[in-house]
Amino acid sequence: MRHQPVALWIWIFPRFEVRAAYVSIFYMSVEPLAAEVAVPLILGIVRLKSVAPSTVDAPTVEKETRAEDALDLPWHVVVHNDPVNLMSYVTMVFQRVFGYPRDKAERHMLEVHQKGRSILWSGMREPAELYVQQLHGYLLLATLEKIC
Amino acid sequence: MEIRRRRNQIEISELDPFLAELLRQIPACANPEGAPAAEERIFSLPTNGGEPELCAEWKMYVEPELRRLFQTATQTVGADLEQLNGNEKSLGNRTLRIPTKHADAWLSALNQARLVIAAKNNFTELELSDHLRSPIGSRRDLSLFQVNFYGFLQEFILREMESS
Numbered sequence: 001m002r003h004q005p006v007a008l009w010i011w012i013f014p015r016f017e018v019r020a021a022y023v024s025i026f027y028m029s030v031e032p033l034a035a036e037v038a039v040p041l042i043l044g045i046v047r048l049k050s051v052a053p054s055t056v057d058a059p060t061v062e063k064e065t066r067a068e069d070a071l072d073l074p075w076h077v078v079v080h081n082d083p084v085n086l087m088s089y090v091t092m093v094f095q096r097v098f099g100y101p102r103d104k105a106e107r108h109m110l111e112v113h114q115k116g117r118s119i120l121w122s123g124m125r126e127p128a129e130l131y132v133q134q135l136h137g138y139l140l141l142a143t144l145e146k147i148c
Numbered sequence: 149m150e151i152r153r154r155r156n157q158i159e160i161s162e163l164d165p166f167l168a169e170l171l172r173q174i175p176a177c178a179n180p181e182g183a184p185a186a187e188e189r190i191f192s193l194p195t196n197g198g199e200p201e202l203c204a205e206w207k208m209y210v211e212p213e214l215r216r217l218f219q220t221a222t223q224t225v226g227a228d229l230e231q232l233n234g235n236e237k238s239l240g241n242r243t244l245r246i247p248t249k250h251a252d253a254w255l256s257a258l259n260q261a262r263l264v265i266a267a268k269n270n271f272t273e274l275e276l277s278d279h280l281r282s283p284i285g286s287r288r289d290l291s292l293f294q295v296n297f298y299g300f301l302q303e304f305i306l307r308e309m310e311s312s
Contacts, residue, residue: 083273084266086299088306089259129202132194133210137217139259143195144202 073147075128077121080141081112093138094120097131122147153308158251161243168232168242170294175226177294178218178260186267190218190260218260224253248312251305258298265291
């Protein structure tokens, strides 16, 4: 019989749960985990399996589908030309909102001025919305555009 | 008019009554109410016509926040402008001191005012870039001068913020 003391079982169980959560994120992730992260993670699970008492069920690793991720395509944060806003002001706003260095902020400002628009940032919808909200707070003409 | 940085203040001195009056008008000019074109510009939509659900949510949740933000800025500027309402001779030159910690509020209020005036007058890009325009001869000319004057102040504040 391989009875484990109760305290040890409790010690193992929470660890087990934590590992399972990481696995779930691992499967959901769009980008595969780097080897230095993934390998210890997998080894950790294998080690846990060998230590865990036989009464504990094997972890149920939910393989989440990527359907939702695939639907939530990245969005562009676009700033449009506006003849009223000063070039120096627009540059300052880009530096403040996106944390861009001055030369990058100026490049985008010139693109807005010369081409009528510039894509300032691309990514998931929620942060994109927050960026647009901040840009509107500075009175810049900014929109969200779904990447087709 | 002279404009300079003095410690933690931006000092605008030798303000003649005309320019002082233009400054006094900033909070009123920044208000887009009653001008649909100005409202549309100040509270622009987050998309180019698509995503009606997102636009509706924006109107409901984001717009009131922005309205409060802009109002706070114009109130700060309005309070600073009370310096111009002293008991000095009405035709004498005035001095306005703007605390540098109010610089962001001034940038916002000046920008609001410029955008609202431009939207109300439907100024073209050509008109707005014509800085050598002939003397003020109409209400429209005065509005254009106002936009450029506020722009000049914005530039100065920005330069001071960068250098500090």
